[in-house]
Amino acid sequence: RGVKKIAVIPGDGIGPEIMNEAVKVLRQVEQKFGYSFEFQFAMAGGGAIDQVGVPLPEETLSLCKSADAVLLGAVGGPKWDHNPPELRPEKALLGLRKELGLYANLRPVTLFDGMEDRSTLRPEVIAGVDLIVVRELTGGIYFGEKKRTKTEEGEIASDLLIYHEYEIERIVRLSFEMAMKRKKKLTSVDKANVLESSRLWRSVVERVAEEYPEVTVSHMLVDNCAMQIVRRPADFDVIVTENMFGDILSDEAAVITGSIGMLPSASLGQGNSGLYEPIHGSAPDIAGQKIANPSAMILSAAMLLRYSFDDEEAAQAVEKAVKAVIKAGHCTPDLAASGQKAVSTEEFGDLVAEQI
Amino acid sequence: RGVKKIAVIPGDGIGPEIMNEAVKVLRQVEQKFGYSFEFQFAMAGGGAIDQVGVPLPEETLSLCKSADAVLLGAVGGPKWDHNPPELRPEKALLGLRKELGLYANLRPVTLFDGMEDRSTLRPEVIAGVDLIVVRELTGGIYFGEKKRTKTEEGEIASDLLIYHEYEIERIVRLSFEMAMKRKKKLTSVDKANVLESSRLWRSVVERVAEEYPEVTVSHMLVDNCAMQIVRRPADFDVIVTENMFGDILSDEAAVITGSIGMLPSASLGQGNSGLYEPIHGSAPDIAGQKIANPSAMILSAAMLLRYSFDDEEAAQAVEKAVKAVIKAGHCTPDLAASGQKAVSTEEFGDLVAEQI
Ligand SMILES: CC(C)[C@H](C(=O)O)[C@@H](O)C(=O)O
Ligand SMILES: CC(C)[C@H](C(=O)O)[C@@H](O)C(=O)O
Numbered sequence: 001r002g003v004k005k006i007a008v009i010p011g012d013g014i015g016p017e018i019m020n021e022a023v024k025v026l027r028q029v030e031q032k033f034g035y036s037f038e039f040q041f042a043m044a045g046g047g048a049i050d051q052v053g054v055p056l057p058e059e060t061l062s063l064c065k066s067a068d069a070v071l072l073g074a075v076g077g078p079k080w081d082h083n084p085p086e087l088r089p090e091k092a093l094l095g096l097r098k099e100l101g102l103y104a105n106l107r108p109v110t111l112f113d114g115m116e117d118r119s120t121l122r123p124e125v126i127a128g129v130d131l132i133v134v135r136e137l138t139g140g141i142y143f144g145e146k147k148r149t150k151t152e153e154g155e156i157a158s159d160l161l162i163y164h165e166y167e168i169e170r171i172v173r174l175s176f177e178m179a180m181k182r183k184k185k186l187t188s189v190d191k192a193n194v195l196e197s198s199r200l201w202r203s204v205v206e207r208v209a210e211e212y213p214e215v216t217v218s219h220m221l222v223d224n225c226a227m228q229i230v231r232r233p234a235d236f237d238v239i240v241t242e243n244m245f246g247d248i249l250s251d252e253a254a255v256i257t258g259s260i261g262m263l264p265s266a267s268l269g270q271g272n273s274g275l276y277e278p279i280h281g282s283a284p285d286i287a288g289q290k291i292a293n294p295s296a297m298i299l300s301a302a303m304l305l306r307y308s309f310d311d312e313e314a315a316q317a318v319e320k321a322v323k324a325v326i327k328a329g330h331c332t333p334d335l336a337a338s339g340q341k342a343v344s345t346e347e348f349g350d351l352v353a354e355q356i
Numbered sequence: 357r358g359v360k361k362i363a364v365i366p367g368d369g370i371g372p373e374i375m376n377e378a379v380k381v382l383r384q385v386e387q388k389f390g391y392s393f394e395f396q397f398a399m400a401g402g403g404a405i406d407q408v409g410v411p412l413p414e415e416t417l418s419l420c421k422s423a424d425a426v427l428l429g430a431v432g433g434p435k436w437d438h439n440p441p442e443l444r445p446e447k448a449l450l451g452l453r454k455e456l457g458l459y460a461n462l463r464p465v466t467l468f469d470g471m472e473d474r475s476t477l478r479p480e481v482i483a484g485v486d487l488i489v490v491r492e493l494t495g496g497i498y499f500g501e502k503k504r505t506k507t508e509e510g511e512i513a514s515d516l517l518i519y520h521e522y523e524i525e526r527i528v529r530l531s532f533e534m535a536m537k538r539k540k541k542l543t544s545v546d547k548a549n550v551l552e553s554s555r556l557w558r559s560v561v562e563r564v565a566e567e568y569p570e571v572t573v574s575h576m577l578v579d580n581c582a583m584q585i586v587r588r589p590a591d592f593d594v595i596v597t598e599n600m601f602g603d604i605l606s607d608e609a610a611v612i613t614g615s616i617g618m619l620p621s622a623s624l625g626q627g628n629s630g631l632y633e634p635i636h637g638s639a640p641d642i643a644g645q646k647i648a649n650p651s652a653m654i655l656s657a658a659m660l661l662r663y664s665f666d667d668e669e670a671a672q673a674v675e676k677a678v679k680a681v682i683k684a685g686h687c688t689p690d691l692a693a694s695g696q697k698a699v700s701t702e703e704f705g706d707l708v709a710e711q712i
Contacts (some may be wrong), residue, residue: 199513251580
C-alpha cells in the first residue's frame, strides 16, 4: 500500500491527547496493512495564535496541501473566545476548508451496539439509526461578504448567503453517489419557501436527480427537518444541505444517539486528500486529565483510510476494533454506566490498537 | 372588559375546523368575563390565491390593521407548493408579519400533564420542560435583498442576512422583560464565530444585559443550541434568537415534548395588537375529517387574551380548561393512546368551552 504523508494537527484542549491514540492506531494499521506512514505534525488554532500570532500559519497550510490527508484534533477554547474575528482558533478550520477546497463535509451518525441507553431519546426511536449528513462546506453565508456600517441610528451588520450553481451541483452529485452506495434515499434540506438560494438549490437537486432514477429524493424544509431528526431519525439515509443548515442539523443529528464522543467527520474536496476530525470540540474543561474519549478521533482516522486512501478494508478494521472494545465493556468515563470501571484515554487507544 | 374587534383568518386545510373551536371557546370567554367580541372573518393563504388571486388581499390586511388582535388558523398545502414565490400561501404570513410590524414571535413549549409518553425523548429528560423561544420575526435573511443572476458558468443566487441595531435591541429588550417575569434566565443564540450580524447581535445583548442585572444571560452558538435542546431541554428558560435560527430552533423545541398539536404562538409588535396562531401547519391530509386537534388553536386564543387584551385571568382560564379536558382523558386521535377512545375536533372544543 506504500508511502503516505499524513499531516497531523493535534490542536487545542484534548486535541493532543486524542490525537496520540489515533496515531497509535494508525501505526498499528501501518504494520498490519503494509503502509509506510509519514506523520508530519503542525499547529493551528489557539496554540498557533499563542506561538506565532495567527490561527493558521503558512507552514501548516503548505504542509496540509502537500500531504495525502490531514488529521485534525480540535481547536478553540475560552482563552481565545474574546479575540477579534481574525484571531480566533475557528479561523484555522475555515481557512483550511477554503484553501484546501474541502467542499463536502460528511458526518455519519450511527448507533453503537451497547450504547442504546446513552441517548436522551427512547431506545425504540434510535434503533437502527444510520444516517449521514452531507454538508456543503466552502460556500454560503460562511464565506459571503460581511459588512458592518455605522449610521446615526446605530450600527448595521450583514452577511451574504450566496451560492453558485456549480457549488451546489458538485455537493449534490456527491450525495447522490453516496446514496447509491447506501439505502438509495436522499433528503435535500432547504428553505425554498423563503430563500432564493434555496430555490436554486432545489432546482439543481431536481436536475441532477434525473441522472439517478434509482434514488428516492425528497425535499424537506429545514425547520421541518429539525423536527423529524428528533421524531424519526431512523427514517433518514443521506441528508444533503447547505453550509449553515448543515452546521445546525449535523450537530442536532450527532446528539440523538447520545454518543457525540464517538462521531467522526470527513471533509473532502476534488482530489483524494481530505481533512478528518471528530465532531466534538476541544473540551478544555477535561484537557490533560487522561479521560477524553479518543473514539471519534480514531474513527476519523478510519474515515481517512476509507476516503483518502480508498482502503475500505483497513477502515473497517479500525471501526470494528473500536466497536469490539466498546462491546467488551471498555470505555472512557464519559460513557461509563454508573458502577462501570472506566479506562483512560491511553488505555482505550491501546485496546483498540491491540484489536487490529 | 368591553368591545374588542378580532380579525379571524381560518386559512387552509384544517384551519377552518380548528378555528371554529377557538371561536367557540372565545364566545364562552365573552360571556364569562364580560367581553363583547366582534369577530371579523377574512381570507389569506391558498384560499385567497384561489379566490382573489393573491395570498394576502388588501381587505384582509386593512381589517387586520384595524383589529385589536388577529387569530390565524394555518395556511398552505400541496396544491400551491409549485406556485411562484409571490403566489405562495406563506407570503400571506410573511406579509402580515411585516405589514403589522410583528417583530417578536413567542413560542412557549411546556409539557402537558398526562402526555409524558408522547415524546420521542425519555420522560426524565422532558420532565419540567418550560421554555419559551423568542424569535425575531421581521428582519434578517427573511427580508434582506434576494438576487438571482445568470452567468456563463450557470446561475448565482443570494440572500442577504441584515440586521439594524434597533431591530436587535427591541427583541432583546422584550426577552429580558420576559425573563424577568419567569425564571430570570436568558439564552441568546447566535453564530458569532462566523457571522458579522451575530457579532452585532451579541454586543447588543451584552449592552442591554447591564440594565437587567438580575437576569442570568448566556450566549450559545446555534449549532450547540440545536444539541442542547435535545440533551437538556429542561435547563432552558427564555431563548432569544434571530429570525432563521428561531425558525429552526423553535420547531425543534416544539417537538421535544411530543405534543406539537398543543403548541400556540404569538407574534407581537409595538402596540397591543398581535397575531396568534398554532405552531403546526394546515395538515391538508387530515382536513375535513373532524379529527384535527384544536388545542394549539385554542391555546393561541389564550395567548391573545394575555398579550393583546392584557387579561391574564381569562388566558389562564382557557389554558386550565384545555389541561383539565386532557387530564380527564379526552383527546383527539393524534394524542389517543392505543385503546383510548378519541373525541372529534368539535367535541373537544365543546369540552373546553364547558370547562370555562
Ligand atoms: C467552529 C465553527 C466555525 C465550525 C462551523 O460552524 O463550521 C464548527 O461548528 C463545525 O461545525 O465544524
Ligand atoms: C411558512 C414559513 C414561511 C414560516 C417561516 O419560516 O417563518 C413558518 O415556518 C413559521 O415558522 O411560521
